[in-house]
Amino acid sequence: MDDSKIPYKIYLEENELPTSWYNMRADMKNKPAPLLNPGTLQPLKAEELAPIFCEELVKQELDDTTAFIEIPEEIRKFYKMYRPSPVVRARFLEKALGTPAKIYYKFEGNNTSGSHKLNSAIAQAYYAKKQGLKGVTTETGAGQWGTALSMACSFFDLDCKVYMVKVSYEQKPFRREVMRTYGASVTPSPSTETEVGKKILEAHPGTTGSLGCAISEAVEVATKNEGYRYVLGSVLNQVLLHQSVIGLEAKAALDKYDITPDIIIGCAGGGSNLGGLIAPFMGEKLRGEKDYRIIAVEPASCPSFTRGKFAYDFCDTGMICPLAKMYTLGSGFIPSANHAGGLRFHGMSSALSQLYHDGYMEARSVEQTSVFEAAEFFARTEGTLPAPESAHAIRAAIDEAIKCKETGEEKTILFGLTGTGYFDLVAYEKFHDGVMSDYIPTDADLQVGFDGIPKFPGNMD
Numbered sequence: 391m392d393d394s395k396i397p398y399k400i401y402l403e404e405n406e407l408p409t410s411w412y413n414m415r416a417d418m419k420n421k422p423a424p425l426l427n428p429g430t431l432q433p434l435k436a437e438e439l440a441p442i443f444c445e446e447l448v449k450q451e452l453d454d455t456t457a458f459i460e461i462p463e464e465i466r467k468f469y470k471m472y473r474p475s476p477v478v479r480a481r482f483l484e485k486a487l488g489t490p491a492k493i494y495y496k497f498e499g500n501n502t503s504g505s506h507k508l509n510s511a512i513a514q515a516y517y518a519k520k521q522g523l524k525g526v527t528t529e530t531g532a533g534q535w536g537t538a539l540s541m542a543c544s545f546f547d548l549d550c551k552v553y554m555v556k557v558s559y560e561q562k563p564f565r566r567e568v569m570r571t572y573g574a575s576v577t578p579s580p581s582t583e584t585e586v587g588k589k590i591l592e593a594h595p596g597t598t599g600s601l602g603c604a605i606s607e608a609v610e611v612a613t614k615n616e617g618y619r620y621v622l623g624s625v626l627n628q629v630l631l632h633q634s635v636i637g638l639e640a641k642a643a644l645d646k647y648d649i650t651p652d653i654i655i656g657c658a659g660g661g662s663n664l665g666g667l668i669a670p671f672m673g674e675k676l677r678g679e680k681d682y683r684i685i686a687v688e689p690a691s692c693p694s695f696t697r698g699k700f701a702y703d704f705c706d707t708g709m710i711c712p713l714a715k716m717y718t719l720g721s722g723f724i725p726s727a728n729h730a731g732g733l734r735f736h737g738m739s740s741a742l743s744q745l746y747h748d749g750y751m752e753a754r755s756v757e758q759t760s761v762f763e764a765a766e767f768f769a770r771t772e773g774t775l776p777a778p779e780s781a782h783a784i785r786a787a788i789d790e791a792i793k794c795k796e797t798g799e800e801k802t803i804l805f806g807l808t809g810t811g812y813f814d815l816v817a818y819e820k821f822h823d824g825v826m827s828d829y830i831p832t833d834a835d836l837q838v839g840f841d842g843i844p845k846f847p848g849n850m851d
């Protein structure tokens with residue numbers, strides 16, 4: 391197609407919103423390894439997961455075969471408040487880089503919670519309500535997931551208890567207030583409200599917390615209170631399923647103009663936005679219909695894909711959650727205080743881990759200051775203030791576009807702009823003041839985390 395006919399923003403109509411989510415696992419030959427019961431090391435059955443998670447979500451979690459799962463009408467109605475989200479052609483960025491590459495991004499920051507997380511939050515709240523629960527518990531790091539879940543719970547009139555990593559609770563009081571505005575209760579983690587929180591505080595006095603700690607607390611509270619279940623904003627299969635709405639929309643928008651990306655890039659914390667963005671493209675790749683280069687981008691300070699082990703590990707620090715097979719830095723790994731809170735999880739989605747292990751995607755890590763350079767360049771050219779997490783994808787997209795400039799290749803790049811950075815201005819301030827550091831863990835640092843990975847025959851080989 392004549393390039394000048396392609397709009398700056400490609401919108402879908404409301405009635406083009408996907409009617410089903412796409413479950414990549416259905417097309418995977420090597421399925422992601424099942425969650426294991428840490429006591430028996432046997433695959434967890436639905437009955438065992440039911441005390442922790444909502445029934446319908448357990449079904450979705452365990453379903454490796456149904457390719458399309460219908461999006462309930464009430465969820466579609468909610469989606470219509472902020473979806474379909476646009477695919478934007480980054481023409482000003484291209485021009486500033488002087489690259490022949492064509493750069494597109496799918497923008498998910500267009501809702502008050504400021505990120506893609508609302509796509510799964512509303513689904514999880516819906517199923518909790520449908521089951522007749524009183525409320526849900528969860529953890530939040532930087533606060534995007536907690537905010538998204540608070541919004542979703544207020545929509546369905548559910549109680550929402552958020553355990554927020556202490557360092558973020560203190561550094562991001564504004565996020566906390568947004569959550570409280572939507573009616574959630576927010577507790578800094580580790581707290582003395584839970585047994586596991588007390589234990590963690592005894593072992594690590596003065597700790598500023600981690601996602602792994604907060605998960606342990608939220609799970610404990612969910613299992614000890616009647617009518618409550620725990621919900622998680624990333625990593626799980628069900629979350630990637632809900633996030634497939636990102637990729638389905640992106641593909642439908644690009645298809646309208648016969649645009650085929652050569653390279654698809656996403657930042658990777660637990661893998662949900664990346665898994666969602668790539669879903670329909672990966673489906674084609676898995677079925678042998680088309681090929682795409684897919685790149686996961688993670689912080690050099692929390693490098694699960696690029697330096698982690700592919701092994702069964704706990705998802706939480708308190709070691710009360712099921713074991714998941716994934717690229718992991720060990721559940722005891724606490725990353726240095728980098729500013730991309732949403733990318734600080736020690737593990738990675740099992741499905742993406744399997745795909746990476748099988749060579750279907752690449753991964754790279756990037757350092758914090760180079761991420762903020764990219765973020766600032768993007769803000770100055772495209773106007774949108776990106777979340778630091780999203781800026782990891784921007785960094786890689788810019789790097790690929792610069793390569794195209796060197797080789798003269800007109801590649802088409804699609805990346806996920808997962809959110810906005812209005813609550814991350816302390817990080818931007820550090821960057822502008824030149825006091826941002828690039829801490830990269832040494833092999834010895836990582837070994838401490840690896841030593842905590844459970845040892846049993848067949849694990850870690």
Ligand SMILES: *Cc1c(COP(=O)(O)O)cnc(C)c1O
Nearest residue numbers: 624659660661662663732779809
């Ligand atoms: C949480 C978050 C991420 C990372 O989480 P994934 O599950 O890997 O997608 C990325 N960007 C933003 C803006 C986030 O809030």
